[in-house]
Amino acid sequence: MQVLCCDDDFECWRSQARQLLAQNVPPHDVVWEDERIPQLFAAEPAPAYAATASTHRVPAELLGQLKSAARYRTPGRWNLLYRILWRVVRGERQAMLAGDPDGSEMHRRIKSASREAHHLHAFLRFHPLPADEQLDYVAWHEPAHDILASASMHFAERLGRQRWLIATPRDGVWFDGKQLHYRQPCPPEWLARAEAVRGKDDALWETYYASIFNPARLNRKVMQGHMPLRFWKGLTEGKLIPVLLSQARAGSQKDGQAVGVAGKTGKVIRLMKDRVAAGGPATTQALSNHSSTGDS
Numbered sequence: 001m002q003v004l005c006c007d008d009d010f011e012c013w014r015s016q017a018r019q020l021l022a023q024n025v026p027p028h029d030v031v032w033e034d035e036r037i038p039q040l041f042a043a044e045p046a047p048a049y050a051a052t053a054s055t056h057r058v059p060a061e062l063l064g065q066l067k068s069a070a071r072y073r074t075p076g077r078w079n080l081l082y083r084i085l086w087r088v089v090r091g092e093r094q095a096m097l098a099g100d101p102d103g104s105e106m107h108r109r110i111k112s113a114s115r116e117a118h119h120l121h122a123f124l125r126f127h128p129l130p131a132d133e134q135l136d137y138v139a140w141h142e143p144a145h146d147i148l149a150s151a152s153m154h155f156a157e158r159l160g161r162q163r164w165l166i167a168t169p170r171d172g173v174w175f176d177g178k179q180l181h182y183r184q185p186c187p188p189e190w191l192a193r194a195e196a197v198r199g200k201d202d203a204l205w206e207t208y209y210a211s212i213f214n215p216a217r218l219n220r221k222v223m224q225g226h227m228p229l230r231f232w233k234g235l236t237e238g239k240l241i242p243v244l245l246s247q248a249r250a251g252s253q254k255d256g257q258a259v260g261v262a263g264k265t266g267k268v269i270r271l272m273k274d275r276v277a278a279g280g281p282a283t284t285q286a287l288s289n290h291s292s293t294g295d296s
Helices: 010-022 060-069 077-089 101-123 153-159 188-197 203-212 220-226 229-234 240-255 272-279 281-292
Strands: 002-004 030-032 137-140 164-167 172-175 180-183
Touching: 010 077, 030 077, 060 077, 060 101, 077 101, 101 229, 137 188, 153 164, 153 172, 164 188, 172 188, 203 240
Parallel strands: 002 030, 137 164
Antiparallel strands: 164 172, 172 180
16 A cells, blocks of 8 residues: 655645556555654655556546545545545546535535635734734634635735735745735744734724624524634634623623613613603694604
């Protein structure tokens, strides 16, 4: 059995898979070593394969699916992808469909990786660096899957020429205002910049979040479904959420207002029936005339 390593890089795996297909190496005769969980035997470099006249046509749709599924971080992920590739090039196109056991697992991984990309967009918090000459914003994030490289252009499209850095335990991206630079593993200097602002307070954002929090609409189960607990520690407002949840359970959920909002003074707007009662007959007559015209 051949034991290979692609360093969790799709293009490297693709090159290795192409060589294996050219030599007709079946899936059960090759295994990819996980980067963090080595196999019992040391990984071997792929041998220099001789070029063959045979070519294998791979549907463009399958190539996109394999690339998306490769972002799902799990031991043995590359073995499944090669098995699906092997089956499809030999005529078993059902291997790429959700009705097939292998295809079903591939589509599940694609969906999970896509959801993790959404989590990156929703739960990443940039911190401004007004005194830094090289960066405008920096952020720390801990995704469950390898989606940083593919999902980071979302921020470049929205922040314009602003310069920013996102660091994770595995990789990092730096946008210099014109070009996106991806590094795996994340360089130590990038990690140091992100660690410096990790968990940093932001009084303005915390005030905004506490003000818009609506205890009357709180559904803890749904909230945790959309905002998993693993992200709370990385959110600027993360330390506020348990307090706001506790206050909601303690009674603020009944009147739909947090304590800080309920205690503020403001203009009282009376209901129509209260205005009629306070205004007397003249107001009652005016309301009657208004109704008789057909207005509402």
